[in-house]
Amino acid sequence: MKEQESIQIFDEKRVRTVWNEEKEKWYFSIIDVIEVLTNSDRSRKYWNDLKSKLKREGSEVSDKIGRLKLESSDGKMRLTDVADTEQLFRLIQSIPSPKAEPFKLWLAQIATERLDEMQDPELSIDRALDQYLQLGYSESWINQRLKSIEIRKELTDEWKNRGIKEGSQFGTLTDIISNAWSGKTTKEYKMLKGLKKENLRDNMTNTELILNMLAEASTKDISVANEPETFDENKEVAQQGGNVAKVALKELESKTGKKVVTSINAKDILKKQIE
Template sequence: MSKQEHQQQEPNRALIPSNDLPEVRRIWFENEWYYAVVDFIKIWTESTNAHDYWRKMKARADPELKKVIETRLKSFPMKADDNRRRQTETATRETLLRLVQSVPSKNAEKIRLWLAEVGNQRLEEIEQGQSEIEQLRETYRTKGYDEVWIEARIADLLARNEITTEWQERGAQDIHYPVLTNTLVERTFGFTIKSYKTYKGIAQSANLPDNMTPEELAFNILSKTTAKTYHETRESQGIEALRRDVIDAGDTTRAAREVIEQKTGVPIVSKKNAKDMRRLTSQREKKSLPPQSEKTLFDQ
């Protein structure tokens, strides 16, 4: 369900719950929160120019602190005050606690308490998310899908959540999501969502991904992750820029699909729908049962 070197972009503006502190940008990466260092510098020092303070702090750092700064900070594109994505130095809770020791401030204890609170909060979010995913697995099992398909569908849903979050942060509104999604599908598979449903022989009210094969779902995921990559690397803002990225992502994914189809001789786009896949699951279960004439371990 996770991409290699998975980087899950959370909303950059994370409201601090209880200490009446300003907003802090953060990103979830490799199972940890990374926080924008300059945002914390602003809190610690109450400086009117946190960026300048941070530059001077790095320049004057002792050898031990310099080693921490050089080896333990990571840069990610984050939305700045001008709504553009800019590379921003971030640190984990552990590293921030090390940095805060070097900043004389009456707010230091507030920071320590808040970091502990956020850590507990994230653990609760993870547990809740895992529970929801397991419920979703059980729902699809009840409908008759096999485990391979279920995992592909869950990965597709997670990719969907990531790309819609990305769209929202970059200026798209809810009314734009169907348009962007339809563009991705059409450029990737050669069908609009409406015509794709007709091709598969399902109702227009049906959910298209629920009627995709695992192979189709794989390219559905690839198109979304490629679009997300274009958004980030191009620092795109606004619906027109997002639509351009989506077109390019769909075209890139289509090219990959066509190469695989050419090499294998097997088309990715399929007329199979949910009924076919549930029937296939049933057939697999029957094949796994021993013939009636054979004895099983329980008969001996």
């Protein structure tokens, strides 16, 4: 079963989605949808309460909900309740929200766009660019971000080839790379930027993105060359890959006299330029 995870944007908020090629269906993170519709910062509790309510009423909708691994705010892959478009339409009926009807139209549009993208894959790149533009990012930053997604995918594919497990092992290696070049784990990096559920890479500056890409690309290249067989060997490779970017960071900071890793994010810079 081939699945492709992506982020969709509704009302300037992210909704994690997965496209199942065999079933030709979108699956949406239910807690993300609930957060969009209710503006609640406790969407997980809202969903648990809603499931209990539906069961009491004899509804079978929640019983048919599936679970897929989606990237969480800490960068790790975690099992998440997901629903296809038809199931979401039924759930939305139980969620009082003025955004319900616009959201239904959005769901229908997403399904149509995916079919178009299957005929012309370049459309998916164009739509990703449009989504970041809607969120207020500059075009130069977006180009870097799209490239970083490609590099990250190459790295995770290499990890899978080496038998690394998605989830905790991916997260551990990612933290090693991050800490090696930036001096901070993913969690510490997010705390510096004041992030909670937001994606760290979506809040990196151009320079931070470039150095993170260098670290991940170097890790992949070193792994391909050395062919690590154990998890410990992969951890050593991750450290080496991160160190490549650390050298570049130190050199840049020595030339500019400025710190690269800061609390500033890409949209902050754009806002200052506009002002």
